[in-house]
């Protein structure tokens with residue numbers, strides 16, 4: 581297949597490119613730094629700085645993953661604008677461009693996050709549920725999904741991937757926690773009861789590939805292992821895997837003044853289940869956090 585990716589240079593995009601190159605697909609990545617694409621994504625992947633460079637390419641699918649990192653820094657007004665523009669405006673631009681093309685891809689797989697559901701507390705959430713609460717992350721995901729869904733009017737099938745925390749060897753959330761946990765300075769966040777939907781990077785890639793190959797897939801899919809854990813359990817498992825103590829909880833009263841609204845993302849969570857993909861025949865390789873962490877940390 582001929583596949584265009586946005587955000588192809590990111591954690592998920594790089595792994596997808598590696599996987600799809602090996603499968604024989606032809607890949608293009610729309611990037612702010614097209615010159616770095618071959619190095620990051622694979623020598624055969626073509627980087628483009630502008631969508632107009634793709635006029636002559638017959639695309640089968642588009643995978644839209646671009647977005648500035650959500651938890652890197654506090655959500656000031658300007659940070660929120662960047663988070664919004666790099667997802668919502670970029671998707672708007674992408675769909676507008678698709679609308680002008682004579683040859684249209686059959687499928688748009690577009691990113692989203694479990695944050696779409698807001699802080700779900702103890703609710704068990706599947707794709708059939710509506711958001712439980714609305715915070716900035718939920719509004720952002722909602723607008724991001726809405727812009728992507730506009731491609732359905734063009735006759736393009738739209739799949740939305742509501743991703744949980746992606747656990748990987750070469751970046752993302754886990755790699756940020758490791759230095760602190762290796763020093764024995766890890767600890768639960770707040771009361772530690774918030775749910776943390778997680779997914780091993782290999783399952784994330786396998787699920788996106790599965791959705792690419794399902795001719796009837798459309799709408800939202802939760803991309804998270806079928807066994808979400810609470811923050812306290814995640815903390816215990818990670819510390820146990822590293823043979824370190826994790827006795828230093830970070831109280832909500834410390835996180836809130838430090839991080840402002842962003843603290844809500846860490847102190848809240850969702851008990852999300854990947855109902856649709858499992859019903860449609862997808863099997864997760866890593867269903868338990870301990871085995872996922874063991875794989876990632878013991879085979880670096």
Ligand SMILES: NC(=O)c1ccc[n+]([C@@H]2O[C@H](COP(=O)([O-])OP(=O)(O)OC[C@H]3O[C@@H](n4cnc5c(N)ncnc54)[C@H](OP(=O)(O)O)[C@@H]3O)[C@@H](O)[C@H]2O)c1
Nearest residue numbers: 587589590591592611612645646647648666693743745746
């Ligand atoms: N990783 C997770 O745990 C996780 C969880 C839930 C949802 N997601 C979502 O899934 C998507 C992919 O995740 P990821 O972890 O692979 O992301 P990532 O590593 O942070 O990479 C995202 C890509 O987005 C592009 N980007 C960054 N800032 C941008 C900006 N200001 N304007 C336009 N493009 C920008 C970059 O591509 P260029 O530099 O090539 O332009 C970057 O490679 C993201 O949108 C993320 O929100 C990820």
